[in-house]
Amino acid sequence: MSTIPRPRRSRALAVGASALMLTATLAACSGQTSSGGATAATALNLGLIGSVNDQVFPYAAQSTAGESAIWLNSFDTLTAVDSTGKLQMSLAESFTPNANNTVWTVKLRPDVKLHNGGTFGADDVIYSVKKMFELKDSFGALSQISSFVDPSKIEKVDETTLKFTLKKPYGVFPSAWSYSQLPMIGADSTTDDPDGTGPFTVDSFAPNQQATLKKFDGYWGDKPGFDTLNIFFFGDQEAIVNALQGGQIDLSSSVPLANVDSLKSAGVTFLASDSTGHLELAMRTDVAPFVDVRVRRAMQLIIDREAVVKTAYNGYAKVGNDIDPGTGCPAPDVPQRTQDLAKAKQLLAEAGQSNLNVDLVTDGVFPGMTETAQLLSQDAAQIGVKVNVKKMDTGSLLDKWLKWPFVLNIVNDQYLNLVPEDYLPDGEDNAAHWNSPTFVGLADKLFATSDASEQCALVTQMQKAQYEDSPSIMPAYPTSLTPYSARVHGLHTDVFGRSAYEFAGVTVND
Amino acid sequence: MTTITETEVLATQPGAVMRRRTGWVGVALRKLIEAVITLLLVSVCVFFATQIMPGNAAAVLLGTHATPERVAALSQQLGLNDPLLVQYGRWLGGVLHGDFGTSLANGRPVSQLIATPFTNSLFLAAVAVILTLPLSLIAGVVAAQFKDTWIDKTFLGSSMLANALPDFIIGTLLVFFFGTTVFKIFPPVSIIPLGTHPWDFPAKLVLPVATLVIGGVMYLSRLIRVSVIDALSSEYAEMAHLKGISRSRLLFVHALPNALAPAIPAASLVAAFTIGGVVVVEYLFNYPGMGVLLLQSIGARDIPTIQAIVMIIAAIYFVFNFIADLIKVGRD
Numbered sequence: 150m151s152t153i154p155r156p157r158r159s160r161a162l163a164v165g166a167s168a169l170m171l172t173a174t175l176a177a178c179s180g181q182t183s184s185g186g187a188t189a190a191t192a193l194n195l196g197l198i199g200s201v202n203d204q205v206f207p208y209a210a211q212s213t214a215g216e217s218a219i220w221l222n223s224f225d226t227l228t229a230v231d232s233t234g235k236l237q238m239s240l241a242e243s244f245t246p247n248a249n250n251t252v253w254t255v256k257l258r259p260d261v262k263l264h265n266g267g268t269f270g271a272d273d274v275i276y277s278v279k280k281m282f283e284l285k286d287s288f289g290a291l292s293q294i295s296s297f298v299d300p301s302k303i304e305k306v307d308e309t310t311l312k313f314t315l316k317k318p319y320g321v322f323p324s325a326w327s328y329s330q331l332p333m334i335g336a337d338s339t340t341d342d343p344d345g346t347g348p349f350t351v352d353s354f355a356p357n358q359q360a361t362l363k364k365f366d367g368y369w370g371d372k373p374g375f376d377t378l379n380i381f382f383f384g385d386q387e388a389i390v391n392a393l394q395g396g397q398i399d400l401s402s403s404v405p406l407a408n409v410d411s412l413k414s415a416g417v418t419f420l421a422s423d424s425t426g427h428l429e430l431a432m433r434t435d436v437a438p439f440v441d442v443r444v445r446r447a448m449q450l451i452i453d454r455e456a457v458v459k460t461a462y463n464g465y466a467k468v469g470n471d472i473d474p475g476t477g478c479p480a481p482d483v484p485q486r487t488q489d490l491a492k493a494k495q496l497l498a499e500a501g502q503s504n505l506n507v508d509l510v511t512d513g514v515f516p517g518m519t520e521t522a523q524l525l526s527q528d529a530a531q532i533g534v535k536v537n538v539k540k541m542d543t544g545s546l547l548d549k550w551l552k553w554p555f556v557l558n559i560v561n562d563q564y565l566n567l568v569p570e571d572y573l574p575d576g577e578d579n580a581a582h583w584n585s586p587t588f589v590g591l592a593d594k595l596f597a598t599s600d601a602s603e604q605c606a607l608v609t610q611m612q613k614a615q616y617e618d619s620p621s622i623m624p625a626y627p628t629s630l631t632p633y634s635a636r637v638h639g640l641h642t643d644v645f646g647r648s649a650y651e652f653a654g655v656t657v658n659d
Numbered sequence: 660m661t662t663i664t665e666t667e668v669l670a671t672q673p674g675a676v677m678r679r680r681t682g683w684v685g686v687a688l689r690k691l692i693e694a695v696i697t698l699l700l701v702s703v704c705v706f707f708a709t710q711i712m713p714g715n716a717a718a719v720l721l722g723t724h725a726t727p728e729r730v731a732a733l734s735q736q737l738g739l740n741d742p743l744l745v746q747y748g749r750w751l752g753g754v755l756h757g758d759f760g761t762s763l764a765n766g767r768p769v770s771q772l773i774a775t776p777f778t779n780s781l782f783l784a785a786v787a788v789i790l791t792l793p794l795s796l797i798a799g800v801v802a803a804q805f806k807d808t809w810i811d812k813t814f815l816g817s818s819m820l821a822n823a824l825p826d827f828i829i830g831t832l833l834v835f836f837f838g839t840t841v842f843k844i845f846p847p848v849s850i851i852p853l854g855t856h857p858w859d860f861p862a863k864l865v866l867p868v869a870t871l872v873i874g875g876v877m878y879l880s881r882l883i884r885v886s887v888i889d890a891l892s893s894e895y896a897e898m899a900h901l902k903g904i905s906r907s908r909l910l911f912v913h914a915l916p917n918a919l920a921p922a923i924p925a926a927s928l929v930a931a932f933t934i935g936g937v938v939v940v941e942y943l944f945n946y947p948g949m950g951v952l953l954l955q956s957i958g959a960r961d962i963p964t965i966q967a968i969v970m971i972i973a974a975i976y977f978v979f980n981f982i983a984d985l986i987k988v989g990r991d
Binding site (some may be wrong): 199200201202203204210211286287289290292353355356357358359361379381383384385388391392394395397398415541542543544545546547548549550558577578 | 713719720726765775834846848943944958959
């Protein structure tokens with residue numbers, strides 16, 4: 150917009166002058182402020198992309214940005230990963246396994262208050278887990294626990310102690326409960342009025358318009374330093390950028406990277422966090438042409454990762470190496486992949502795919518998606534490979550989810566939760582249909598042990614197996630940029646991109 | 660000097676008043692029947708168009724968790740596995756009983772879901788139309804009065820430019836100049852907090868209303884300009900001028916009423932276009948109306964909500980066309 154030449158400005162002013170004068174007269178009659186309507190001194194106005202599907206009840210089919218903000222602030226999970234990616238106890242105080250990790254005793258934090266005034270306890274956990282399984286047809290996140298949790302085998306030992314008897318040994322049981330879509334709700338919850346334990350209570354909510362959350366004084370953890378959280382939902386990112394520039398919102402989770410500089414000029418500050426969230430270009434390993442590892446490897450060598458960092462992410466990223474960052478364990482000792490067109494051409498020739506012609510599908514809804522796809526297409530053209538970028542709406546993409554041979558996917562979770570969904574054969578997000586016996590064998594060992602050091606060693610080996618078998622391209626690890634106004638203080642960096650959703654200790658100026 | 664037409668001669672004959680009334684009623688009845696048929700066809704087209712779109716509401720709801728088993732189960736719950744005619748018949752039967760059905764996206768009654776957005780959209784469009792009509796009149800008359808001067812030429816150039824630009828571009832330029840970058844005078848986004856109304860925040864209406872008004876005024880005022888110029892150069896106007904009637908009296912008492920006759924049906928059409936235009940403008944300014952809801956519902960494949968909104972827009976569009984037709988009949 151800043152490139153619009155000045156002569157056009159004068160014409161546009163002439164065109165709009167009369168209408169503006171009249172409507173401005175109307176405006177002058179009003180004493181209302183131009184803010185998001187939050188007149189309280191301690192209200193924070195957060196702007197996020199909304200959806201008509203959004204709901205307050207947490208056991209939903211999937212999680213949107215708006216829902217994540219509401220759920221993270223209204224509910225708690227048994228365990229949680231902190232801003233650096235480390236597992237912490239949350240509603241649970243301890244997890245104790247038996248010898249073979251098939252029975253876990255969970256001790257709950259005492260005196261945790263529910264929003265309705267009751268005390269959170271074992272009955273609430275049993276109710277929550279049974280509710281999750283009851284909604285199995287529509288609750289997507291159930292796949293995180295359904296393979297090992299049997300809802301009929303949860304025993305209440307006392308008010309704050311439970312015993313889970315599992316379907317199979319599961320050594321990373323505590324970690325599974327940190328998944329953000331597996332929060333606990335009170336046993337008196339209804340679909341319209343779920344009872345939580347989080348730092349805020351939901352005061353009002355209208356999908357795709359606004360949610361108003363009020364600080365819960367009885368919260369057990371670190372409290373926010375303001376009273377009201379207004380979440381305003383937007384139809385697109387451009388409107389969020391305008392609202393930030395106009396001072397109508399104080400904070401958002403992200404903005405298009407092309408707008409970062411203009412927003413900085415307008416006084417908006419950005420909190421930069423290293424992030425585990427990144428794109429993956431998943432290649433279906435069970436169908437031609439990507440069934441041949443040489444073709445997959447060739448695609449990994451075609452893409453210019455430096456160019457992706459500079460162009461798709463405006464420099465706000467690090468070069469990727471086809472494995473997930475931020476596992477909390479040592480990265481495998483593997484070389485950094487770089488563009489090598491000659492080697493890629495040779496691999497394709499050996500695979501009989503010199504004239505490879507493939508479609509790459511994306512809905513382009515996350516930053517860098519479309520640009521990364523186009524960069525790969527341009528790089529591939531240099532050696533006669535055609536990568537046809539097919540951009541479509543999300544509904545169309547989901548219509549054939551897990552069927553696309555080559556698709557851009559977003560990955561953002563802690564590694565232990567990521568593996569079952571994204572990399573194991575039955576994973577619902579395993580867009581590459583990857584089924585590596587080596588990886589599966591290591592994963593079986595990982596999920597069977599509760600020894601942290603053994604888990605870490607296995608994670609490193611699993612990442613090496615993933616690097617070598619090349620099911621997907623991970624060209625860059627973007628930096629998470631959280632835009633916020635000068636009113637907001639005390640935001641935290643977060644490796645899972647939650648800086649705009651977590652408000653412990655965060656304060657807001659008048 | 661006035662020529663008496665055949666119509667005017669017939670109008671003086673006995674029974675002409677009755678025939679005129681019959682004509683009005685006949686036109687109104689015919690138009691109403693056309694409206695019902697048109698709305699029915701619109702509903703059929705929208706329903707089957709949504710069926711052609713890839714992905715159903717269940718798949719969109721489930722996202723990347725959309726396993727075939729889950730999609731099948733949720734589709735069953737939402738009634739999406741029923742034959743299309745059964746689904747359409749169920750929807751139509753509900754509408755005939757005043758029930759727009761239940762949203763597939765969030766399970767709320769559609770009538771409840773669209774109530775506030777409908778009011779908001781109607782208010783936005785009404786303000787825009789109320790401003791468009793007098794502004795068009797003023798701009799058209801001034802341009803006609805100053806025909807061929809720099810004022811007229813500026814008006815013609817500006818209106819041609821505005822007519823060539825889609826509402827989206829006009830709105831984006833207004834945001835750039837008056838909201839975010841050049842001058843920070845008006846809120847660039849129309850955030851209307853829950854429990855309040857758009858009319859509580861006039862400042863937030865300025866840019867969306869201006870976007871709608873500019874397009875409407877620049878179209879309608881050109882028509883008025885031409886009509887006024889025609890009226891002022893007619894024989895009766897020249898005669899009145901020769902008889903010494905003042906220029907202002909000639910313009911406002913003699914020329915303007917005649918000039919307005921062809922412009923009034925066009926004004927109805929501009930009002931109808933404004934209703935359609937709010938969809939784009941609401942999206943641009945994040946104004947919580949039916950336009951934003953419609954776009955989100957299309958993304959969510961929420962057929963009952965899409966149907967309800969499109970039917971409402973079509974019905975409003977029809978009403979303004981109906982008014983234009985009746986005015987035309989009355990004028991003739």
